Amino acid sequence: MTKTKSFLGSLAAALALVASVVAPARSADLVGRVADAAGAPVAGAMVTAGHGWPLHERTVFSGDDGRYRITGLVADSEHTLRVRRIGWKDARVEALPIGAASTTHDVVLARETDPAAVAAQLPANHWYQLALTNLDDDHLREQLRRQCTYCHQQGSRITRQQRSPEEWQKVLALMERMGAGLDPELAARIPELFNTSYDPATAVPALTARMAEPDFAPPPVAEVRRAVVDEYGLGHAGSMQHDIALGHDGRIYSVDMLQDVLFRLDPRSPDGTREQFKIPRDDVGPGGAFGSAGILPPNADAKVGPHSVQVAPDGGVWITLAIGNQLARFDPVTAEWRKETLPEGFYPHTLRFDPKGRIWYSIAVSNHVGMFDPATGEHRVARLPARSAGEEVGLRLLPAIFWLARHVDIGGLPAGEGDALPVPYGVDIAPDGGVWVSQLNAHRILRIDPESFAVEVVNTPFTAPRRMRFDSKGKLWIPGFSSSVLSRFDPKTKEFKTWELPIEPRGSETPYALNVDRRTDTVWICGTTSDTLIRFEPASEAFTVYPLPTQVTYTREIDFDEAGGIWTSNSNLPAWQIETAVPRIIRLAPEGAPIPGREAVADLRGGR
Numbered sequence: 279m280t281k282t283k284s285f286l287g288s289l290a291a292a293l294a295l296v297a298s299v300v301a302p303a304r305s306a307d308l309v310g311r312v313a314d315a316a317g318a319p320v321a322g323a324m325v326t327a328g329h330g331w332p333l334h335e336r337t338v339f340s341g342d343d344g345r346y347r348i349t350g351l352v353a354d355s356e357h358t359l360r361v362r363r364i365g366w367k368d369a370r371v372e373a374l375p376i377g378a379a380s381t382t383h384d385v386v387l388a389r390e391t392d393p394a395a396v397a398a399q400l401p402a403n404h405w406y407q408l409a410l411t412n413l414d415d416d417h418l419r420e421q422l423r424r425q426c427t428y429c430h431q432q433g434s435r436i437t438r439q440q441r442s443p444e445e446w447q448k449v450l451a452l453m454e455r456m457g458a459g460l461d462p463e464l465a466a467r468i469p470e471l472f473n474t475s476y477d478p479a480t481a482v483p484a485l486t487a488r489m490a491e492p493d494f495a496p497p498p499v500a501e502v503r504r505a506v507v508d509e510y511g512l513g514h515a516g517s518m519q520h521d522i523a524l525g526h527d528g529r530i531y532s533v534d535m536l537q538d539v540l541f542r543l544d545p546r547s548p549d550g551t552r553e554q555f556k557i558p559r560d561d562v563g564p565g566g567a568f569g570s571a572g573i574l575p576p577n578a579d580a581k582v583g584p585h586s587v588q589v590a591p592d593g594g595v596w597i598t599l600a601i602g603n604q605l606a607r608f609d610p611v612t613a614e615w616r617k618e619t620l621p622e623g624f625y626p627h628t629l630r631f632d633p634k635g636r637i638w639y640s641i642a643v644s645n646h647v648g649m650f651d652p653a654t655g656e657h658r659v660a661r662l663p664a665r666s667a668g669e670e671v672g673l674r675l676l677p678a679i680f681w682l683a684r685h686v687d688i689g690g691l692p693a694g695e696g697d698a699l700p701v702p703y704g705v706d707i708a709p710d711g712g713v714w715v716s717q718l719n720a721h722r723i724l725r726i727d728p729e730s731f732a733v734e735v736v737n738t739p740f741t742a743p744r745r746m747r748f749d750s751k752g753k754l755w756i757p758g759f760s761s762s763v764l765s766r767f768d769p770k771t772k773e774f775k776t777w778e779l780p781i782e783p784r785g786s787e788t789p790y791a792l793n794v795d796r797r798t799d800t801v802w803i804c805g806t807t808s809d810t811l812i813r814f815e816p817a818s819e820a821f822t823v824y825p826l827p828t829q830v831t832y833t834r835e836i837d838f839d840e841a842g843g844i845w846t847s848n849s850n851l852p853a854w855q856i857e858t859a860v861p862r863i864i865r866l867a868p869e870g871a872p873i874p875g876r877e878a879v880a881d882l883r884g885g886r
Contacts, residue, residue, distance in 0.1 A: 305548075306353035307380040312340040312361055312387060319344025320387050322497020323363040324827050327351055327374075330549040332511040333858070337827040338870075339503035350876070352548050353378050361385045362827075364399045364495035393486040394478060398435065402830065403786035403807040404485055406433030409475035410786065418464045423760035424719070424742050425458045427788045429851040431807050434830045436855045438476035443469055459698050502824055508865040508873070509828060510550045512541050515854040516577030519847045519861040521586050521835040525610060526593045528839070528874055532847055532863055533584035533597055536575065540584065540597065540608055543863055546875035557582055557599070557606060558615050566601030567624060568680055575852060582606075586628045586835075590652070591635050598626035598639055605629075605637065605650055618650060622659040624676060628745060632707045632728065640702035640715050645673050647702060647715050647726055660731040662702055665720055672698070704745035704791070708769060709752045716743040716756065723756065723767065739774050740765060745791035745835070749799045749816075757789035757803055764792070764803060764814060780821045781808045793836035802844055804833040811836075811844060811866055824866055829857040831864070841871040 308327055312320045325346045328335040340346045351357060359371040366387040374383060390396050397405075409432070413419045426432045441449065446469035450460075460468070475481065488494045497503070512519050513534050520535040530543040538559055544551040559581040566581050574580055583601030590596055595608040599617075603624060607616040620626060623641035626648065630638050637650045641659070649658045664670040700720035707713055713726040721741050725734040742759035749755060754767040758776075762785045765776040781787040790806040803812040805823065809831040813822040832850035839845065848862040856862070865873070 304353040304378075305350045306376050306378060308348045308351055308357070308359075308374075308376060308383060309380060310346060310383045310385060311344045312346060312385045313344050314387055314389070320363060320366065322503060323361050323366070323385075323387065324825070325385070326358075326360045326362075326827050327376075328358040328360070329355060332552055333509075333860070334511070334549040335509045335827070337507040337509070339498060339505065341503060342500070350872075351376050359383065359385075361387065362399075363387070363497070365396060365489065366390055367395075393489060394482050396489050397478075397482045397485040400485060401807070401809045402431040402433035402437075403781060403788075404433070404783065405438055405476060405481065406431075406807060407783040407786040408481055408484060409433070409471055412471060412475050413467075418461065418467070420741050420760050421461060421464055423762075423788055425460055425464075426453075427807060428458055429456075429832075430855060431830055431832050431850060433476075433807070434850075434855055438472070438481075440473050440477065441469065446472075498825060499822075501822060504868070504870055505824055506867045506870045507827055508545070508550075508867075509848075510543055510545070510552070510863045511858070511860040512543065512552060512863050513537065513539070513853070513861050515852070515859045516575070516579075517853050517861050518851050519849045519863065520584065521849075522837060522845055522847045522863060523587045523589050523595070523835075524837045524839055524845060525589050525595065527610065529610075530845060530863055531587050531589070531595050531608075531610075533587050534861075535583050535585055535600070535849075536578040536580050536851075538580050538582050538584065540587075540595070542610075545865065545873045555608065555613060557584055557597070558617065559602060561617075562602045562604075566599075567603035568601060577852075585626070586639070588629050588631060588637075590631060590637075594652075596629060596631075596637060596652075598629050600625050600627060600642075605639070607652070618657070620648060620659070621657045622646065623648065624680060627703060628705045630705045630707055632711060632713070636728075638705055638707065638713050638728075640705050642701050642703060643699060644676050645700050645702060645717075647705070647713065649713075649728070658731065660726060660733065662700070662715070662717065662724060663733060663735055665700060669698075669700070704743065704756075706747050706754070708748055708754070710769075712769070714746070714748075714754060714769075716746055718742055718744060718759070723754070725769070736767070736772065738765070738767075740776060744789070747792060747794045749794045749801075750796040751799065755792055755794055755801050757792045759788050759790060762787045762789070764789070764801065766816070777814070777819065777821075779803070779805075779812060780823060781805060781810065781812070790832075790834050791836060793838070795838050802836050804836065804846065806833055811846065813868070824868070826864065826866070828862060830855050831862075832856075833864070839865075839874055841867070841874045842869060843867045843871055843873065 312323045321342050323340040326337040356373040359374045361369040367390045369385050518535040519532045522532045532541040538557045540555045542553045562581045582599040584597045585600040586598045597606045603620045605618040623644040623646035625643035627640040627642040645662045701718040703718040704716040722737045740758035740761040743756045744759040746756040756765045779787045788807045790804045792803040801814040809826050811824045831848045833846045837845045844866045853861045
């Protein structure tokens with residue numbers, strides 16, 4: 279009976295997949311022109327058409343002549359339309375009819391003359407830079423970048439609210455319980471620093487002093503205006519779409535860390551079919567392995583806390599269950615689960631596969647790196663070097679601390695991602711098989727021999743290396759999270775080359791992750807605080823900045839599809855701070871590349 283059900287389930291899934299690929303999608307176009315009241319074109323405006331629920335939005339940019347074209351929309355339906363550009367008032371239509379073939383809709387934008395409204399249109403990093411500038415100590419400034427932007431943008435609308443001393447004490451206590459560790463001096467200065475820096479009376483004039491000048495918020499360059507951005511709502515205000523990965527079948531997998539759910543998105547279907555699968559957790563109690571130390575938001579429903587997701591060579595979807603202290607495999611055909619409990623350590627974090635199909639993963643809180651071989655069932659764990667004898671003692675006491683936390687309330691994580699711990703973070707596998715991992719707070723990268731587990735330590739000339747990737751030539755590319763840089767490391771020569779990210783104001787970006795498209799060795803970097811994705815071409819050393827349509831877009835992981843699309847997730851925590859209050863899966867097509875398998879929407883390019 280079990281085998282029969284499994285076969286029928288596999289057959290149904292296969293038939294559904296075939297149907298989604300071959301079924302023709304009825305699509306329509308929306309075309310028009312964006313202009314001012316005098317009829318002059320407005321170039322570089324973001325024109326967004328949205329449809330359905332969960333929401334699917336498609337955005338293009340108006341060209342030099344103001345014209346735009348959005349193709350592949352659902353025919354004979356109503357769409358929301360939003361047109362925006364910094365320095366102009368938003369234009370909105372709530373229910374725009376889209377016909378069977380092509381619909382024309384011209385848009386008139388009016389200049390925004392209210393400085394407060396213009397300041398509110400700016401990405402969070404512009405506001406955050408005010409706080410960074412007002413902090414006169416380099417060490418505290420670096421710590422502010424790293425500790426106050428772990429999970430959410432700093433400087434966004436909610437985070438820059440004025441608060442009383444009592445409200446600030448509650449906020450800082452919550453952040454500490456969730457793992458952010460600040461020096462006492464910085465913690466004491468935060469309330470006045472943020473209240474002063476974000477005070478509209480001083481912040482708005484500082485941010486908009488040049489708003490009348492033509493180069494205050496210029497349109498994106500022509501190359502960027504060829505891009506198309508698709509956004510898919512996933513989950514709800516209590517969700518956190520942490521990481522994403524592209525499956526072998528073209529579907530996108532995303533883990534909801536706060537709801538213990540794996541989502542699957544099929545972008546080939548109209549509006550993007552979305553499924554969800556609850557991760558088994560009967561063997562894990564409240565708080566997971568951390569008990570009362572694992573403090574979660576009140577709208578969370580998490581016992582295992584899925585974090586990182588990768589697709590194995592055989593197509594299986596593997597996930598680190600950070601709170602549950604486990605690894606999990608999801609079979610995309612049968613929807614069956616397999617779970618593996620860590621033999622040692624706490625908080626499995628980022629995972630990658632080596633050429634032998636083995637899983638290597640960082641274990642963030644306890645300073646380990648683990649290896650699991652799905653073929654043989656073998657587990658191995660290596661403890662990474664601590665920075666001091668005192669730190670080593672503290673790390674070895676963690677099992678006792680978390681045992682206690684499962685029985686009594688000890689008041690949160692012991693600075694789980696604060697300065698008190700080194701925090702192994704990003705992982706990647708070199709062409710020679712070496713396993714490389716970053717230690718975020720220790721400001722270093724390490725190589726682990728995959729057979730002997732011998733460890734080599736390399737200090738980085740910049741702070742906070744986070745999620746890193748190798749290119750096809752064996753060079754390691756690293757984002758400096760609190761240093762606002764991109765760096766390339768050569769494992770053979772041990773040399774670093776570093777570039778400052780071009781986000782304005784300089785130094786205000788906090789790049790969470792990057793990935794390298796090994797077909798071209800192009801590097802794509804998360805513009806985590808600036809609502810952007812950033813492309814870097816190593817041959818020309820040229821950066822290109824692509825703005826994303828949704829305010830408060832906190833990106834964490836990047837993947838690529840066969841048509842050249844760049845996929846990422848918007849996983850700001852809490853999600854209700856995001857515009858529309860729902861996390862999103864994002865696809866950026868730099869050249870308007872179609873979604874693979876959707877021949878009906880073969881040309882998605884907007885205005886030029």
